[in-house]
Amino acid sequence: MQRQTQLSIWCERIIEGGWLLALTLIPIYFNLLSARHFEPDKATTLRSIVLVMAAVALVRAIDTLMVNQSGPGTPRPPSPSHAAHANSLPEGREPASSNPLMDFWRQWGSIPLAVPTLVYALVFLLATIVSVVPYTSFWGSYQRLQGTYTNLSYVLLGVLIVATLRRREQLERLITVVLIAGLVVAFYGIAQNRGLDPLPWKGDVTTRVASTMGNSIFVAAYLILVVPFALYRVIGNITRSRKAPSSPSPLMDGLWAVSYALLIFGTISLLVSAVKFGAVVRVADFRYWWVFPGAVALSTALWVLPTLNLQHRDRLPFSVFLPGGLFLGYLFLLGPMFALSAGSDTQKIDQSLEKGLDWWVWLLASAVAVAGFYALAFFLPRRAGEPSRITLVLQALGSLVVTAALLLTIFYSQSRGPWLGLLAGLFVFFSLSLWLSWRRARRHNPASRLARGLLMALWGWGFLVVAWVVFLVAFNLSDAPFFDHLRKVPYFGRAGTLLDASAGTGLVRKLIWFGDEHGSGTVGLITADPARTVVGWGPESMFVAFNPFYPPSLANVEMQTASPDRSHDAMLDELATKGLLGLISYFFVLISVASLGWRIMLRSEEWQWQFLVIACLSGVTAHFVEGFTGIPIVSTLTMLWVTMALLVIAGMMAGHYTLTWSGAHYPESQDTAAISLAKPTEPAGSPGSGAAPTMGSSVLEKDQPPRNGEAPGIRGREREKEPARTPRSRGRRSMATAPARQRTEGATRRGSASASVGPRGRVSLTGHPLAALVYALVVGLALVGVWKWNINPIYADMRFHEGEGYSAQPGIDGQIYGLSKYIEAIRHTPHEDFYYLNLGRNLMEIARAKRESAEGSIGEAEPQASVETLLQLEDIQAVVRFVQTRSPLAMMSYAEAVLQRAFSLNPLNKDHSANLARINNFWYNWTRQEERLDQSVSWYEEATKVAPYDVLLLDEHASIHVMLGNMDGASGNQQAATSHYEQAAAIYEKVFAYNQRYTAEHDIDKNLAEVYRRLGRMEQATAMYVHTIKRSPQELNDALTSIVASLEGHPDLILQLRDAYADQAEGNAALYSAVGLLSVRGGDLEGAAQSYAHAIEEEPENVQHRLNYSLVLSDARQYTRALTESQEALSLARGQEGHEQEVAQLQFFIASLQQIAANPGTRGAGSDGDNE
Structure with missing residues (x-):
């Protein structure tokens, strides 16, 4: 056997506490004190927990290894089969497995999902090494922190669960904690939908809830991974209740349910109080940083209590009261700290956030509820035995409430990708559940009513699925009035825009994926370099690698400064960051998961393992489908790897293989394989024992009848002496086909078999002089890593967030x-x-x-x-x-x-070179040092080389060339000026072609026209002026006179401008006046007269319009009409203030017209229209 010391037992407990804490802190916790709040804080929290878990697991492994090597007794002799095989070899030939590395690889490779997981991790490391930004690829980007280190933490979390979880109650405890954490996340989302969120988020979290994830898509993507486990609990409890004994005291069972409900209410109230406290209490430092994460950790400890079956214990163990003691410590720490700080200037209460002012009420309610739980748990009678029928029914109802809350929050998120993922997961869950139930019923009695009913249910479910798919297709493709009306229905209507890529997020994804006529998008990024197609650009590299492939049209639907760091498609992200190797490794993991789950499901006889496997497969399916339009986040990836670990554990607990530590490597013949290369471990069902030692190998057993009542793979005392062996086919591992109940009993009775072999915890490495130093060094290094790699970046970000507040x-x-x-x-x-x-x-x-x-x-x-x-x-x-x-x-x-x-630090980040260009321009404005403008140009060239389609950078770059051109022109260096103008024109042409929205908002067409005009390209300038007029007719009003002057000698171009104005002039007197002016300068006096007449119709009291009209009539030699109009204009001018100059001008003009009338051969003054 493998003996465990007290140190190993405590290590196991710490590891289990780590994964429970990870499953609550990651989805629930967010940090209001940091600048990023959500993803990086969750990532560093997970990394810290996993790093400590890994260190403790290493201590446990060392302790177990040393104990079993230094324990009492003689060294274990080789097994008979090993000796026989060795003796049968030709003289001088070594045993086939004399290579320890091959032994280790064979043992490692026999562990379910070990090989695909290892390949996945190695591909991550390779992609990091060859990344364009290796440092960022490993540690993660500032915004997400989803680098290789974080991704390996997900993998390691799953590995540690597989290596440590051995008992059924551990499994159920993990699932219970997952469901309660999901309930908390859902509760917060529902509160947001009801307008009860105390936090003043910048975005709208009422219409589309974001809960504790900060994003509506993220929260729904997480919850769809929890739903299958909630359904597993509902079905499992209902199924168990059918065979459970009736309750001798329904009232007592009901009161125990009330006690657990009080506990859940108390912890949720505690979390609500912590969130409200963080919203309204303002301090100048970080003294309350621990309030929210402390509340989550404390709630996690309290959530463990319902999993201990307190009502079925003879007495309450002391450990039950530890969470209560921690709760009192939390209260006694927070209360005095708040009271002592209340009178200082460093603590203020934000009275504007009224929804958070009642935090103390929720804290008090939490204390009362938790105290009520402990009172009931202490005084209520307890009885031994299995849970009663009413207890299981109440548990099923509780799980049903959780399921409803999860589904409601997913619905409130209005996130279509997670909706599709949820539908896919539910399809897998119910399809497999009905099929397996029908298969089981048919095997027992094909003609039974149950079998026929399940077959009809299966066909009905299939029909329902087909009908729903047809409806969704019609809903998204049909323009029928019914569907048009349905798309306007709040919430549900978004399901009818799944395929809409013409606007909104659909268009954003389309442009990111496929690009436009200029930038080729993610597809272009993936295919641009054959080497990068294979190995990718590196994890977390898309923010900088994507810039040369950025589609400028994306800026028309998103912020101008936005640069995608994800493609919003998990498959494309794999290809972009890790290449074909990454996508293959990703599918290798998923296909291996599906294959393993299918085999376990088919070969298990007990329903609980089948439904657990179905729940795991449903969760993985939901995540996979959601990934086609979403972004994997810390919470979803954590749940994904935990789900895959639970699948492996389910196969072990169903008795299909063993997961144990291998203490020795023995050779084996080519036609045999070890069932287990280890001594028996602590049981899967012994409540008081620790979990098994660190996993070293696993095998998929073949049929072999149990001996003396033992389950397959268990050989009592013989297991300590000799590894059991059984034949297997070369190159494949088969699942055990023995009855599942026997296999499960073998997994759960394993502890009693091993416990009879020898003492437990009798020998320990701690007796060795260097033991304490080794363990302290391992744990100390882990804690240093936690601070340096995880806490330190968040602490820095908290300081940075403070700086942002002060700088504002x-x-x-x-x-x-x-x-x-x-x-x-x-x-x-x-x-x-x-x-x-x-x-x-x-x-x-x-x-x-x-x-x-x-x-x-x-x-x-x-x-x-x-x-x-x-x-x-x-x-x-x-x-x-x-x-x-x-x-x-x-x-x-x-x-x-x-x-x-x-x-x-990051030369591929366009912002850095752009900022250096800007500071040099800023510097020039202060000092007038022309070399600063030259440096600015150089930095803009660097920035636009990195991001050639960033119209903002191009615009700024062109403006510097215009400035230099103006300076050179003023100094008489026309050649240099022309060169700068040519460069500015080329850049402005790109901006004009790339982004019409930016062109309109920043007058790019007008600027380009001005550059053309200075280059003497009058036709091109006129075309841009026409474009500007059509976009904004008033834009050129102030510059119109100078533009017309520059076009002198080009009447055809002037008339083009006139026509552009005429198309926009209807109902606008100012534009009619501009048409008149351009008509005069273009030689069309008749058209000018008509335009001024229209202007007078729009503004009959306008003196200037009548004066200009009079001048045009005079130029057209219509003196009588000109005299009449000028006299009316004079009359208007005398009746209005501020027109003294016009009065004098009109008087002189009228006199001239009267003179012309008296002397017909004389030309009148003002006939050239200069006064227009």
Whole structure:
């Protein structure tokens, strides 16, 4: 046997506590004190938990290995089969498995899902090594932190569960905690839908709930992984209740249910209180950082209590009261801390958030509910035996409530991708459940009413699924009035836009996937480089790798500055980041999961294992389908790997294979394989025992009848002496086909068999002088890693978030405090380039403020400015002295040094080179140093090389060339000016072609026309002016006179402008006036007269229109009409204030017309229309 020490037992308990804490903290916890709140904080939390679990597992493995090697007795001799095989070999030939590495590989490869998991992890590491941004690929991006380290943490979590979980109550406890965590997430989402969220989120979380994930798609994607386990519990409890004994005291069973309901209510109230507390309590430091995560951890400890079957124990163990003690400690810590801080200036209550002011009421309700639970648990009578029928029915009802809450929140999310994933998961769940039930009933009695009824149910379910699919297709493709009306129904109507790629998120995904006529999108990214097609660009690399393939049309439907870091399709993400190898490894894992689940399901006889496998397969299916339009997140990937681990555990507990630690490697013949290469472990069903030692090997057993009442694979005391062997086919492993009940009993009685072999916990490595040092070193290194790799980045982000708050305040004081926080953030994470970007902006704001306070004085630059000088500023006093002793231009020098550091950290990030271009332009505006503009051009060229379709960068780049062209033109260097104008025109042409929305919002057509005009390209300039007029007729009003002057000698071009205005002029007097002017300059006096007449019709009281009309009539030699109009204009001008100049002009003009009338041979004044 494998003996376990007390150290190993505690290690197992810590590992189990780790996975339970991961399953609650990850979906529930979010950090209001950090800048990112959700994904990175969840990722670092998971990484911390898994790192500690791994360290403890390593300690346990070392302890177990050393104990079994140094225990009493003689070394174990080789098995007879090994000896016989060795003796049968030719002389001089070594046994086939004399290579320990081959032994290890064979043992590892026999573990279900071990090989695909290993391949998946190795592909991740390979893609990281060859990544275009290796550092980011391993540690993760700032926004998501989903690098290789985080992904390997998911894998390791699943591995540790497979290696440690051995007892049925552990399995059920894990599922219980998953369901309660899902209930909390769903409860928060429902509260948001009802408008009860105390937190003032920036987005709308009422119409589409986001719950604890910060995104409506994310929360639904997580919950669809929980739904199958809730259904498993509903069906499982109902099925068990049919054979359960009736209750001797229904009232007592009901009161026990009330006690557990009080516990759940109390913990939810505690979490609500913590969220409300964080919303309204404002402090100047992080003293309350622990309130919310502490509440989640404490709730997790309390959620374990219902899994201990307290009502069936003879007495309550002391451990039951430990969570209650922790709860009291939580209250006694929070209460005095809040009371002591209440009277200081560092703690304020935000009275504007009225929904959070009652946090103390919820905390009090939590305390009362938890106390009520303990009171009932202590005083209610307990009885031994199986749960009664009423108990199981009540548990089924509870699971049904959880299921309803999950489905309601998924519905409220209005997330179509998760809806499809949910439907796929439910299809798998109910299809397999009905088919297996019918198969079981047919095997027992094909002609029974149950078998016929299940067959009809299966056909009915199939018909329902087909009908629903047909309806969905029609709902999304038909334009019938019925479906048009249905699409307008709140919530449900979104199901009718699944295929709509013409607008909204559908168009966004289409452009990201396939691009447009300029940028080829993710498909282009994947296929651009054959090598990258195979190995990918690297995990978390899409944010920078995607820029050359960015479709400019995407900026028409999203923010101009947005740059996708995910393709919103898990398959494309695999191809983009890890290439074909990544996609193949991903499918290798999924296909292996499906294959394993199918074999376990078919060869298990007991329904609980079949339904658990179905739940696991349903969850994986739901995640897979949702991934076609979604983004895998920390919560969903955590649940995915936990689900796959549970599938492996289900096969073990069903008796199909063993998962044990191999203490020795023995050779075996080619036609045999070990059932288990280890001594028996602690039982799967012994409540008081620890879990089995770390898993070392697994095999899929063949049929072999049990001996003396033992289950297959169990040989009592003989297992300690010799590894059992059984024949198997070469190259394949078969599932056990013995009755499932025998296999399950073997898995659950294993502890009694091993316990009879020898003492447990008698020998320990802790007796060795170096044992404590080894264990302390392992755990210490893990804790150092937790701080350095996980807590430290979040602490830095919390400081950064403080800096953002200070920097948003008006005045230089806020900027100085912000500078202090930014420096502290960078001091903790010097490789995070995003922080440097904001620090540089902050320094520029301080420089601007100092210049304003110095009345324009900028001082001298500081050539030796460096980031290291800033990082040496230890406190706010040092920062204040630094700012006070530096001139504005010196502060600009430090800003430039900071931005250069950011660029050196991540040169593929377009923002860094763009910011360096901007600071040089900013610098020129202060100093008029022309070399700064040249440097700005160089940095813009660098930025647009990285992101060639970013219209904002292109626009800014072109504007610098225009500025340089104007300067060269003013200095007489026409050749240089022309060169700059040519470059500006080429860049503006790209912007005009790439993005019409940006063109309209930033007058790109007008700017391009001006550049054309300066280059003498009048036809091209006119075309752009026409485009501008059609887009915004008023845009050229101020420049119209100069434009017309530049087009002198090109009447045809002037008339093109006239026609463009005429098309837009209806009902607008100003535009009619512009048409008139252009008609005059184009030589069309008749058209000009008609235009001015229309202008007068629109504004009959406008003196200028009548004066211009009179002048045009005069030029057309219609003197009588001109005299009449001018006299009316004079009359209007005399009756209005502010028209003295027009009165004088009209008087002179009228006199001229009268003179012409008296002397017909004389030309009248003003006939050339200059006064227009």
